[in-house]
Amino acid sequence: MFVAINFIDCDVHYQERFEELFQSRAGEIDTMPGFQRMEVLRPLENGGEYLIMSHWDDEESFKQWTKSNAFIKGHSRGFEDIRKAKEAGQKPPMRSSFKTYNIISQ
């Protein structure tokens, strides 16, 4: 089984908006072949990163999603927020770092 995690360093002032984006998500990813589940983890330690974690049957299913219209639609509001910050000469309100894994034991 394949797992992708997006580690999100989110500015404090953007956290409420960030969480709201996920709580009101359209569920585009859920329709993708090979998708199993996703979870959004809020850090309990100060300054910690959010984790956006998705489980897939295999890496290929995940890659197909990143190339899909569902990916663009699912990220449109967040990408728009980043674009607006750049236009206003501000740094983006969140920075993301993507990592991938295989599950070797359960």
Place this chain on the structure above:
Amino acid sequence: MFVAINFIDCDVHYQERFEELFQSRAGEIDTMPGFQRMEVLRPLENGGEYLIMSHWDDEESFKQWTKSNAFIKGHSRGFEDIRKAKEAGQKPPMRSSFKTYNIISQ
């Protein structure tokens, strides 16, 4: 729902042993009240960290586990490897960093 993740920076020469410890684990944690599931994630990027992830009903259930005999028994072989390395004047073959989360969206 509460999630604990142990991020493990594991030396290359210790990876096979490290994985074997989990694949042959006694399953002590599975008997703890409030335990839901655990997963061991192997990084696909070079130099990445392993993630040992456990899901719990709440933080209190997790804390009770860290104080339990099941915790000591479940970690005894890894702790012993670290102790031996220190005795031999070597650095420990793995370094761990513990972080905790709440699930805010699925």
